[in-house]
Amino acid sequence: MNDPQSPPERGASSPAPGSRRPGGRTARTRAAVRDAVLTGLAEHGYPALTVEYVAEHSGVHKTTLYRRWGGVESMVADALALAGEDRWTAPDTGSLAGDLRALAREVADSFADPALAAAPTAFVAAAFQSPRAAESLHAFYAERFRRCACVVDRAVARGEAPAGTDAGAVVRAVSAPLFLRLFVTREPVDTRIADQAARTVLAAVEAGAFTSEDAGAPA
Structure with a gap:
C-alpha cells in the first residue's frame, strides 16, 4: 500500500485536481487512487463510491484526496485519464x-x-x-x-x-x-x-x- 502524499510547502500554488505531472511518489499516489476507484466502482457502483472508501483502500489520506482531486467525480475522471495513457496500439494483421x-x-x-x-x-x-x-x-x-x-x-x-x-x-x-x-x-x-x-x-x-x-x- 502506498504512503500518503506529503502536503505541498506553504505558499506553493495548487494545481488543478488530478493535473500534476506523474513521477515518483505522485505517480504512485495516482496509481493507488486509480486502483481504489476501480475496486470501489466494481464493488459498489458510482453512487456508493466515497472519498472515505478511496482513502481507506488507497492508503492516501482523505485530506490529500480532497486537495488534489476535489471529490469522487474527479477521481473517476482521472482514473479514466490514467487508463488512456497506456501503450495500446491497434492490431496489424496484414489485412x-x-x-x-x-x-x-x-x-x-x-x-x-x-x-x-x-x-x-x-x-x-x-x-x-x-x-x-x-x-x-x-x-x-x-x-x-x-x-x-x-x-x-x-x-x-x-x-x-x-x-x-x-x-x-x-x-x-x-x-x-x-x-x-x-x-x-x-x-x-x-x-x-x-x-x-x-x-x-x-x-x-x-x-x-x-x-x-x-x-x-x-x-
Whole structure:
C-alpha cells in the first residue's frame, strides 16, 4: 500500500485536481487512487463510491484526496485519464479483415471474464450519472479511435478500402453492436458475434458505405 502524499510547502500554488505531472511518489499516489476507484466502482457502483472508501483502500489520506482531486467525480475522471495513457496500439494483421476481426475480438475478450469486465462496466455506468465521467469516457474512446486510424489508412493503401473512408466511423461500427449487446440488451458476446460484426463492417467498407459523399469528387 502506498504512503500518503506529503502536503505541498506553504505558499506553493495548487494545481488543478488530478493535473500534476506523474513521477515518483505522485505517480504512485495516482496509481493507488486509480486502483481504489476501480475496486470501489466494481464493488459498489458510482453512487456508493466515497472519498472515505478511496482513502481507506488507497492508503492516501482523505485530506490529500480532497486537495488534489476535489471529490469522487474527479477521481473517476482521472482514473479514466490514467487508463488512456497506456501503450495500446491497434492490431496489424496484414489485412483489413484481420484487423477488424482482431478489434472486435478484443472487445469480446475484454468482457468475457466478469472480473476483468467489472471496472469498464462500472465506468460506463458512472458516465450516465456523472458529467465529468461522461467527458472522460468520451475522451478515452476518442483516443482509442484515433489510434485505430492506421487500420483504415493501411487498408486504403493496400486497395482494400476506398479513398476517403472514415476511420472513426469504421471502428465505431465494429464495436457498436457489441456494446449494444453488452450494455443495453444484456446479451452474451462471444467470438462468433465479434466475427460477425467484423464481417458486416468489412462488407460495408468495401461497398463504400463509410466514405463521405464528396470523397473523390473533383475539386
